[in-house]
Amino acid sequence: MLVKVFGSAVFGVEATTITVEVNVDKxxxxxxxxxxxxxxxxxxxxxxxxxxxxGYELPGKKITINMAPADLRKEGSAYDLTLALGILVASGQLQTDFLDQYIIMGELSLDGGLQPIRGALPIAIKAREEGFKGILLPQQNAQEAAIVDDLEVYGIENVLQVIDFFSGTSTLEPVTVNTRDTFFQAIEFPEFDFADVKGQESIKRCMEIAAAGGHNIILIGPPGAGKTMLAKRLPSILPPMTLREALETTKIHSVAGKIKEVGLISQRPFRNPHHTASSVSLVGGGSYPQPGEISLAHNGVLFLDELPEFKREVLEVMRQPLEDREVTISRAKFTITYPSSFMLVASMNPSPGGFFNDPDAPITTSPAEMQRYLSKISGPLLDRIDIHIEVTPVPFDKLADTRRAESSTVIRQRVMAARDIQTQRFAEYPNIHYNAQMSTQLIRTYCELDASSLTLLKSAMERLNLSARAYDRILKVARTIADLEAHPKVEAAHIAEAIQYRSLDRDGWLG
Structure with missing residues (x-):
């Protein structure tokens, strides 16, 4: 007897329906x-x-199973339940008329229990697109799949539940999730808050500008200055994710098997890979390609602590994804594209010992050693970082101050107002959403300078030995500063502030 059962395979962040044909013969x-x-x-x-x-058995007959399309490689143990149901029906141990209405996925334990699978969300989305009535999958994945509307999602704990469901001897209750209510309840509660940060007002200002314009930022300072603490609080002032962004992010984490919370991811991701990370772990890939850290940080923040400690070849692979906001992994028989639109936040010490130009420092470093240390970061990578800022240690009187600083909620309101201005400005450009994404042509259009601003910028570039690549970056940051103040034009004050945020372009850093 020939039976067809339907499963699904995930490639990249999209699913493909797999038809499992089971034939039991003499x-x-x-x-x-x-x-x-x-x-x-x-x-x-x-x-x-x-x-x-x-109470069932694998029939002692000739069992032939074909997984179509036959030229597409199938991976993982998530087809156990699909194959088991096909064998039961094809061998006559289970009678059912509606097996073809459902996608069935799950890994079997030896006692018949089900283990969680990867990619439940893209599988559910594909099932709805192709008109399936519902999907049966492990209980651990049910909340994730139930994000998809107009699809019956059944969470299964044991293979007997599936058998009884298809035989009609018992019913299952579909899992339901009110996606919008769950999402909007969770977006307003960031884990870290800028109200906890003592002092560092100038750095908070930089973080606000970076968040408002989507600018990449690098923090340079000695150990204990607060670089990591500040970076961890950046997601709390970014605009809340839209429902579309939340679905995109959840799909990537679902494919990677990284979903730990229930249902939809509502907080912007914050990824912090160790400096021993390999190129593959950062951009994705492997024999069975998986998303890397830059894709897991999609719509969020990628924090690279101690940037010069990363291998140079690892950092270089990020250059193209930083520009294109996606990464393409090519193999001999297939190509997979993962989205990777993230904010890069990096931190570093100014020298191997952590201190530079500080006569009271416990460790001294010569200028030659510092230059050698900083040269580990290539110019093309720094070219993609708009804001360089020096972080200094917080003085005691600031640390001892008991007053709470400005909260992330207040800062976020200003950031969202600036982002709204940019959304209207770039409404005609489908792939441009904020100032950091502006091309050279758009910079010339939206960052026109008057005579005094041009004079100030020319003088700064000559006196501070700023590099030519700093020119466009200064204009982008100045445009964001103007947006935060709701100014239609970039003025000299905005240029002056933006110039301060190009530390590594000055003579004495990278030359």
Whole structure:
């Protein structure tokens, strides 16, 4: 008897429906075709034990299973439940008329229990697109899949529940999630708050500008100055994610198997990889390609602490994703594209010992050693970082001050107002959303300078030995400063402030 059951495979952040054809005939043998990997080939042992321990059996006949499309590689153990249901129906142990109305996915334990799978959200989205009535998958993935409207989602704990459901001897309650209510309840409660930061008013101002314009930023300062603490609070002042951004982010984390919270991810991601990270872990890839840190930080913040400690070749692979806001992983037989639109926040010490030009420092470093240390960061990578700011230690009187500083909620309101101005400005450009994404042509259009501003900028570039690449960056940051003040034009005061934020372009840093 021939039976067709439907599963799904995830490639990149999109799912493809897989038709599992099971044929039970006279003879002996178990034949699985359609480019399955080793995890799927081993499924026969898990299926046999799970069925045996629940009162059913793997028939002693010739079982042929084809996973179509046959030229598409199938990976992982999530097809166990799909194959088991097909074998039961094809061998006559289960009678049902509506098997083809559902996507069925899940990894079987030997006792018939179900283990969670990856990519439940893109699978559910694809099931709805193709008109399936519902989806059956492990209980641990049900809340994630239930984000999708107009689709019956059933969370399963044991294979017997599925058998009884299709035989009609019992019913299952679909899992429901009010996506909008759950999402909007969670977006206003950031874990970290700028109200907890003592002093550092100039750095907070930089963070506000970076958040308002989507600018990449690097913090330079000695150990204990508060670089990491400030970076961790940046997501709290970014505009709340839209529902579309939340779905995009949740899909990526679902594919990577990183979803720990229930349902939709509502807070902007903050990823902080260690400096020993490899190129593949940062941009994604591997024999079975998975999203890397830059994709997991999509719509959020990627924080690279101790930037010069990262291997140079690891940092260089980020240059293209920083520009294109996506990363393409190519293999011999397929190509996968992951989104990677993130804010880069980096921190570093000014020298190997952590201190520079500080006569009271416990460790001294020569200018030559400092130059060698800073040269680990390439010019092209720094070219993609708009704001360089020096962070100094907080004095005792500021640390001892018991008054609370301005909260992230207040700062976020100003950031959102500036972002609204940019949204209206770039309404005609589908791929431009904030100032950091402006091209050279757009900079010339929206950052026109009067005579006094031009004179100030020319004087600063000559006296401070600013590099030519700093020119456009200063204009972008100045445009954001003007937006925060709701000024239609960039003025000399905005240029003057933006010039302060190019520390590494000055003579004495990287030359």
């Amino acid at each position: 003879g002996i043998g178990y034949h699985l075709v359609g480019l399955p990997d080793n995890a799927i080939k081993e499924s026969s042992y898990r299926i046999a034990a799970a069925l045996k321990n629940n």
